[in-house]
Amino acid sequence: MKKLLTVQDISCVGQCSTTVALPLVSACGVECAVLPPAILSNHTAAGFSGWSFKDLTDEMPKIEANWVREKISFDAIYTGYVCESHIDPILSIVKSCLKPGALRFVDPAMADNGVLYKGFAADFPSKMARLIDGCDYVLPNLTEAALLTGNVPFKTANEKLIEGLHRLGAKNVILTGVEDGKGGLGSAVSDGTKIEYDFNPRLESMFHGTGDVYASVFAGAVMRGRPALEAAALAADIVCEAIRKTAPDHWYGVSFELTIPQLSNAFLK
Ligand code: PXL
Secondary structure, three states, X not given: OOEEEEEOOEEEEOOOOHHHHHHHHHHOOOEEEEOOOEEEEEOOOOOOOOOOEEEOOOHHHHHHHHHHHOOOOEEEEEEOOOOHHHHHHHHHHHHHHEEEEEEEEEOOOOEXXXXXXXXXXXXXXXXXXXXXXXXXXXXXXXXXXXXXXXXXXXXXXXXXXXXXXXXXXXXXXXXXXXXXXXXXXXXXXXXXXXXEEEEEEOOOOOOOOHHHHHHHHHHHHHHOOOOHHHHHHHHHHHHHHHHHHOOOOOOOOOOHHHHHHHHHHOOOO
């Protein structure tokens, strides 16, 4: 079994970040170790009026030192929602705890719908870019891609965003939220030589946490040997199914839990 380390917060309530990654990566048949660099009472997106935040930056080098002493190493690292103070400790773990040839997945979870999430300074995208340099897969939405590549205000062609992300040092770019002009919504998958697309019919409802579901399934599927476009298509199918299974009055996340049988079935053969 492959062993992946995910580094993103624990939002105790909210169906996002670590509480999504751990079950979904596991459902793919990949061992999922976690390093939460902060614990929040709940996520910071619309609906909640506030949150508690316990930063764990100081713990990160201690955890790393123990892993080094125990000779613990990983086949992949998958980072999600993190803060500026977490970036140097993560880069240190990348150096000390990854096996040769290990994969680096970066979901630059920091913005959506044209704005940075609450709490991030305007220059945060340039800090997040440090994680992208040398990564194997970056999975931004359109807003994150525009902020990372300096292409605001958000009217740039997808191809230019993708080119900018490769220039930041990503080997493969999975750009989400791409439209096909015919009512379809999906992702563009680029390996730097060609761009392929995966589309699904657009679902009208918008839910928080779908980016985390997408990135978790994508990382799990790639670790199980799926080519990037196939992993992207599976991730999108699981997101769509999670949205369909979420009750209309459930407002803070998607019921991804109900897709776990479908996800694990995809890895039976
Ligand atoms: O889903 C991304 C995410 C993760 N963690 C926290 C968040 C968000 C998005 O708002 O607030 C704490």
